[in-house]
Amino acid sequence: MNRKSFGSTMKHLLARVILPATAALAFAAQAAPPLKIGYSDWPGWVAWQVAIDKGWLKEAGVAVDFEWFDYSASMDAFSAGKIDAVTMTNGDALVTGAAGGKSVMIMLTDYSNGNDMIVAKPGIKSLKDLKGKKVAVEEGLVEHLLLLNGLKKMGMKESDVTLVNAKTNEMPQVLASGDVAAVGAWQPISGQAMKSLPGSRPVYTSANEPGLIYDVVAVNPVSAKQRKAEWVKVVKVWDKVVKYINDPKTQPDAVKIMASRVGVAPAAYTRFLKGTKLLSLEEGKKVMAKGPGFGSLYGSSKVADDFNVANGVYKSHQDVDGYIDPSFTDAALK
Structure with missing residues (x-):
């Protein structure tokens, strides 16, 4: 059919207008950029390599690009808006936020247990x-x-x-x-x-000092709000990762994947794992309940905030509650 005959009927005219518009909307949805997460050399964060190599994020229906950094560089990239989220400690989330790189902690990966x-x-x-x-x-x-x-x-x-x-x-x-x-x-x-x-x-x-140092996934607040459904899918995958690493049957494969990411022997990496308490989503949910002291992410972060102000890391106390959003973990558990 040529252009002249295509435009000769209302049906074809509508097709010219509606179908391309529908296709454009579909393309826009497909073209949403992958979520970008910066991660670095810490067992609780290298654990994500299992999900990456196994293709579990894709299976969950979410497009994610994990970008490897030195730790300090990952926080710099987050502050500069080059990535949507970063793996860091709860205390460093406050430090980064005080300098302008605000974030919201949507889940816990682990706490340091000797490392x-x-x-x-x-x-x-x-x-x-x-x-x-x-x-x-x-x-x-x-x-x-x-x-x-x-x-x-x-x-x-x-x-x-x-x-x-x-x-x-x-x-x-x-x-x-x-x-x-x-x-x-x-x-x-x-x-x-x-x-x-x-x-x-x-x-x-x-x-x-269990609970002094919690490790989290911290997300840009705008991304967290606009793409919450996708972030919930990311959080949900975490439980699969923890189970795979902790299961004696699959742990050797998990350790091999993690050790390969950082270039060490699997036997050495097994020792690193022992100093990291990986937290399931249920365990993380308990830690995300408000409370004083190291048993709560809120209490631990308050200790970190007091330390940061006392040591001149930043001048004014941060609104700790504003940095924590348990709703992502809650939604992933439903």
């Missing part, structure tokens, strides 16, 4: 032995908070040690240099620090 460490040189057996000595931490980050909480438990204060500010990824070299008595770092960097100085050992870990 965050204060690693001391040979001869030092406890935090008390650090009195009057130099300790390297990346000031304002979670190991700094871990150290301060540990010192407080020992009846000590920050002024009892001399803090040396250093990048977390440099801690193995810092400890090996002999200039400090201890360093703060998380796995795998804490493990590398112990290898760099034979005889060094952890004298305090996040296993002593």
